[in-house]
Every structure is written in structure tokens, then in C-alpha cells.
Amino acid sequence: MARTIVITSGKGGVGKTTTAAAMSMGLAQRGHRTVVIDFDVGLRNLDLVMGCERRVVYDFANVINGEANLNQALIRDKRCENLFILPASQTRDKEALTQDGVGQVLEELAKTYDYIVCDSPAGIEHGALMAMYYADDAVLVTNPEVSSVRDSDRMLGILSSKSRRALESEEPIREFLLLTRYAPERVTRGEMLGLEDVQEILALYMLGVIPESKAVLNASNAGHPVILDQESDAGLAYSDMVARYLGEERPMRFLDQERKGLFSRLFRG
Amino acid sequence: MGLIDYFRSSTESNKGSASVAKERLRILVAHDRAARDRPFYLPKLQEEIVAVIRKYIAVDDDAVSVHYEQEDRQEILEVNIILPEAPPQA
Numbered sequence: 402m403a404r405t406i407v408i409t410s411g412k413g414g415v416g417k418t419t420t421a422a423a424m425s426m427g428l429a430q431r432g433h434r435t436v437v438i439d440f441d442v443g444l445r446n447l448d449l450v451m452g453c454e455r456r457v458v459y460d461f462a463n464v465i466n467g468e469a470n471l472n473q474a475l476i477r478d479k480r481c482e483n484l485f486i487l488p489a490s491q492t493r494d495k496e497a498l499t500q501d502g503v504g505q506v507l508e509e510l511a512k513t514y515d516y517i518v519c520d521s522p523a524g525i526e527h528g529a530l531m532a533m534y535y536a537d538d539a540v541l542v543t544n545p546e547v548s549s550v551r552d553s554d555r556m557l558g559i560l561s562s563k564s565r566r567a568l569e570s571e572e573p574i575r576e577f578l579l580l581t582r583y584a585p586e587r588v589t590r591g592e593m594l595g596l597e598d599v600q601e602i603l604a605l606y607m608l609g610v611i612p613e614s615k616a617v618l619n620a621s622n623a624g625h626p627v628i629l630d631q632e633s634d635a636g637l638a639y640s641d642m643v644a645r646y647l648g649e650e651r652p653m654r655f656l657d658q659e660r661k662g663l664f665s666r667l668f669r670g
Numbered sequence: 671m672g673l674i675d676y677f678r679s680s681t682e683s684n685k686g687s688a689s690v691a692k693e694r695l696r697i698l699v700a701h702d703r704a705a706r707d708r709p710f711y712l713p714k715l716q717e718e719i720v721a722v723i724r725k726y727i728a729v730d731d732d733a734v735s736v737h738y739e740q741e742d743r744q745e746i747l748e749v750n751i752i753l754p755e756a757p758p759q760a
Contacts, residue, residue, distance in 0.1 A: 546691075547691050547694060547695055550695050550699075551695065551698060551699065551702070554699045554702060554703070555702065558702070558703070558706045562706075588688070591686055591687065591688050591689065592687055592688055593688055594688050594691055594692060594695075595688070598688065598691075598692045601692075601696075602692070602695050602696055602699050603699070
């Protein structure tokens with residue numbers, strides 16, 4: 402049975418699209434048929450991060466409006482044959498995604514795919530509500546920073562009151578925490594909330610910690626999901642995150658700053 | 671950065687901004703969550719209770735507190751009214 406995963410946060414710029422791209426690629430690389438959907442109507446970006454922006458012909462809204470069928474709109478990833486991308490519409494009509502329309506598309510996709518990854522727009526408006534409405538699982542992308550943590554908590558409230566599972570009194574959405582842009586050396590210095598701090602406040606299962614990394618920008622510049630860069634800390638951290646999502650035990654990595662000796666601190670610090 | 675600055679910066683100014691953040695968030699999130707679980711009609715209920723009491727006794731706005739708690743299968747609605755100290759003159 403297909404599982405629908407929403408990548409959400411409330412706050413913008415925390416790494417939702419980076420995560421949606423990495424997670425969907427990770428799932429597909431492990432042999433699961435995966436589709437990743439951009440719900441950010443009017444601000445389509447997932448295609449850029451996935452590197453398929455020039456292959457977009459039809460989009461999500463076209464499918465909902467019956468202007469194209471799903472197979473015409475889905476873009477097969479060139480690096481992994483199990484991965485498909487459904488791009489967002491660039492229309493300025495924010496209501497382009499109707500609840501019934503989204504439901505029908507997801508139902509159709511569930512027949513062929515194992516995982517449906519929904520990349521939510523920021524905020525708590527229509528697009529974000531549509532992205533989470535049908536979710537079975539939610540990944541709350543959170544930066545170790547006050548406004549992001551608060552917004553993630555707000556989002557938890559919305560998931561537990563406005564989602565289909567909540568409204569139909571079904572088993573609740575499984576909620577996972579993903580900490581991104583983590584800077585271990587700043588945590589050590591007491592300047593940044595640590596993993597335990599955020600976990601204590603939000604009380605969610607920690608799916609992973611992605612370190613602040615140059616590899617993320619390099620990857621989006623090139624249109625490669627960062628998980629493909631297995632030389633990088635962020636790429637490896639995303640691989641761990643996908644493994645944990647699939648139920649494997651993986652110790653957290655990249656939580657410690659590189660230890661500098663006293664001399665290097667004094668002379669280079 | 672000199673040696674003295676290094677020790678000063680790591681012991682004074684920087685230390686603790688994360689713990690301040692954590693404390694602020696802890697309070698805020700607890701408050702948000704409590705508000706989220708409350709029935710939507712609670713503020714209106716409180717307003718109307720105050721109005722009814724005011725018909726008989728002159729109480730302040732903040733003299734009535736409505737407290738809502740939810741435990742597993744039990745909901746507790748606690749209404750606390752603080753009467754003015756001096757009894758109204760007969």
C-alpha cells in the first residue's frame with residue numbers, strides 16, 4: 402500500500418524542498434517506486450532542485466483540471482528509474498489545487514507508487530493544507546532556531562486537527578522531526594539549540610540531523626538532490642534519515658564538531 | 671582574536687543564548703498547546719459568565735478564570751470567581 406508523506410514546516414527557507422528532493426531520491430534508490438509532488442502553486446521550485454526544469458510540459462493543476470493525464474505530466478528522473486516528479490503549476494490562482502482534485506490524483510498515484518512525497522509550501526494557507534490533508538506520515542523540517550521550532554509546533558496542531566486522518570478519526574498521522582542546518586560547533590558553544598533541546602520541546606521521533614553544509618547549495622546549483630553527493634556530510638545524513646524512516650537503526654552522525662587542539666585554537670582560531 | 675578575548679567570548683557573551691531560547695520556547699509551546707486543546711467556545715463562555723455575574727455582583731474582568739483540562743477520557747472545566755473583598759452594602 403502506498404504511503405503519502407508530507408514534507409512540511411510552517412516556516413519558509415528551512416529546507417523542505419531540499420528534503421523532499423533528497424528523501425524521494427533516497428527512497429527511489431532503495432528500489433521503491435516513488436513520486437515527489439510540488440504543492441507550491443505559483444512558486445514552482447522542486448523541478449529546479451531536481452534538475453528537470455526544462456522537461457516540464459504539464460503540471461499538477463493541468464492534471465486536476467483534466468487538461469493533461471498523469472502520465473503526460475509526470476517526469477521520470479534521469480538518474481533513477483523509480484523516481485517521478487510532478488511539478489507545481491505556475492498559475493497565480495492559489496486555489497488551483499482543489500481538495501477533491503488532489504485526492505483523485507493521489508488515489509491514482511497510489512495504484513502504481515510505493516511512496517508519494519508531498520513538498521509543502523511554507524505557511525498555513527491553502528497550498529500547505531492541501532499538501533498535508535491526505536498525508537499518512539509527516540516530516541517536520543525544523544531549524545534549531547526559535548521561530549522554526551515554534552512554527553513546527555503550530556504545524557503539529559494543524560496536522561492533528563485539519564488533516565483527513567484527524568477529521569475522519571482514523572489513526573493519526575505519524576509525525577517525524579528532521580533537524581536541518583545544524584551547526585555542531587555553535588551548539589557546543591551554547592549559541593544554538595541542540596538536538597536534545599528541540600526534541601524535548603517538540604517530543605517527536607527524530608528522523609535525522611542534517612548538518613549545515615556547503616554541499617546543499619552546491620547540489621541545488623547543479624540540480625542534483627544532495628543525497629547523491631555521498632562524499633558530503635549532508636548527503637550521508639540524508640541517507641541515514643531515509644534508512645531510519647524505513648525502520649533501520651542508524652546512530653546519529655555529524656553531531657560533534659571537529660576537535661581542535663588547544664594550539665590550533667590559539668593560532669588559527 | 672587575542673587569547674583573552676577568546677576566553678572572554680566563550681565564557682560570557684555567547685554562553686547561554688541557546689538556553690534562553692530553550693526556556694522561551696518551552697513556555698511558549700506549552701502555552702500554545704494548552705490553547706490548542708481548549709474547546710473553541712471557551713473565550714465566549716467566559717465572557718458570558720462574567721456578564722451574568724455582573725448582573726448581581728460588581729466583579730473585575732479578570733475576576734473570573736475559566737480553566738480547561740483534559741486527561742485521558744475526562745474533561746474538567748473549572749470556573750473560578752473571585753468575589754470582591756468587601757461585601758456589597760445592603
